[in-house]
Amino acid sequence: MKIKEIQPTPIQKLNKKLNDNQFYIKRDDLISFSFGGNKVRKAFLFFENLENINSDYIVTYGSSSSNHCRIIANIAASKKIPCIIISPHELSKNTFNKNMMDIFGAEIIQCPVTKVKITIDNTIRELQNKGFKPYFIQGGGHGNLGTQAYVDAYKEIIDFENELNIYFDYIFHTSGTGTTQAGLICGNLIHNNSKKIIGISNARNKNLGGKVVLESVNNYLKSIGKKSVSSDCVNFIDDYILDGYGSYNNDILQTIRDVLINEGIPLDTTYTGKAFWGMTEYIKEHNITGKNILFIHTGGTPLFFDNLGELIDE
Numbered sequence: 648m649k650i651k652e653i654q655p656t657p658i659q660k661l662n663k664k665l666n667d668n669q670f671y672i673k674r675d676d677l678i679s680f681s682f683g684g685n686k687v688r689k690a691f692l693f694f695e696n697l698e699n700i701n702s703d704y705i706v707t708y709g710s711s712s713s714n715h716c717r718i719i720a721n722i723a724a725s726k727k728i729p730c731i732i733i734s735p736h737e738l739s740k741n742t743f744n745k746n747m748m749d750i751f752g753a754e755i756i757q758c759p760v761t762k763v764k765i766t767i768d769n770t771i772r773e774l775q776n777k778g779f780k781p782y783f784i785q786g787g788g789h790g791n792l793g794t795q796a797y798v799d800a801y802k803e804i805i806d807f808e809n810e811l812n813i814y815f816d817y818i819f820h821t822s823g824t825g826t827t828q829a830g831l832i833c834g835n836l837i838h839n840n841s842k843k844i845i846g847i848s849n850a851r852n853k854n855l856g857g858k859v860v861l862e863s864v865n866n867y868l869k870s871i872g873k874k875s876v877s878s879d880c881v882n883f884i885d886d887y888i889l890d891g892y893g894s895y896n897n898d899i900l901q902t903i904r905d906v907l908i909n910e911g912i913p914l915d916t917t918y919t920g921k922a923f924w925g926m927t928e929y930i931k932e933h934n935i936t937g938k939n940i941l942f943i944h945t946g947g948t949p950l951f952f953d954n955l956g957e958l959i960d961e
């Protein structure tokens with residue numbers, strides 16, 4: 648028997664108290680490859696596809712702090728497949744993810760944000776001209792395989808509920824490029840469930856972010872022969888994005904301290920800490936009481952260490 652690459656991740660109860668709700672967390676940060684996270688679930692499916700069609704070069708896109716790029720570079724290195732990462736100039740900082748990408752030997756091509764598309768196209772064409780069969784993965788692991796990853800994760804949640812006789816009324820998580828949320832929404836539909844899936848945006852506004860999630864949902868549903876759905880299915884919340892990608896405030900830092908101290912779980916300012924704070928605010932604002940609430944920890948542990956100094960500096 649083949650050992651599954653992704654084992655079901657633990658779901659644990661939190662000490663957190665708010666409005667008589669019970670809080671649980673699904674630890675996708677503990678997926679046992681390269682510090683885990685949602686990008687590992689997605690990446691394994693992309694690499695399976697790449698191997699099926701015998702591609703021999705990988706090209707992807709993301710910033711120097713990107714969890715997606717760290718994981719793609721790590722899997723590529725472990726399989727000895729050469730890897731190119733196209734990265735926007737503006738965001739290039741010295742992060743732990745960037746350091747790891749260097750260790751994995753990924754070739755990083757920097758370009759202005761406005762030149763991303765053309766740089767990707769040119770890079771792919773050059774590789775083809777040299778006789779390679781490049782495989783392109785969209786930033787964040789976008790696409791039907793990315794959605795599939797969270798349809799699979801949703802199944803793990805259902806299995807957990809059945810085994811422990813619990814029902815989660817809400818699932819909260821960080822929503823970025825959208826397929827984590829799309830996969831959860833599709834899982835909800837496929838299993839005829841009516842959980843509220845609340846994606847807390849870390850950057851995009853509702854118009855763009857919600858639209859991309861809905862497109863991803865409907866692309867996936869179409870691929871499995873199901874009817875498309877309307878935007879009513881998508882709760883993409885942009886009330887907590889502050890000044891957009893990477894911005895945070897003292898409440899987020901305090902949330903990260905609290906969760907670290909009270910639960911022993913690391914969160915970061917860009918993704919999970921921001922969403923955990925957003926979840927807390929959302930629950931207060933919507934006066935949600937007496938529910939079972941599951942937060943999905945989508946990973947990003949190296950970012951926790953990037954922020955560590957600021958947690959101490961209070």
Ligand SMILES: *Cc1c(COP(=O)(O)O)cnc(C)c1O
Nearest residue numbers: 714823824825827918945946947
């Ligand atoms: C990429 C990422 C997200 C967002 O997931 P999407 O599928 O892009 O919406 C959330 N959390 C972490 C830690 C991430 O790296």
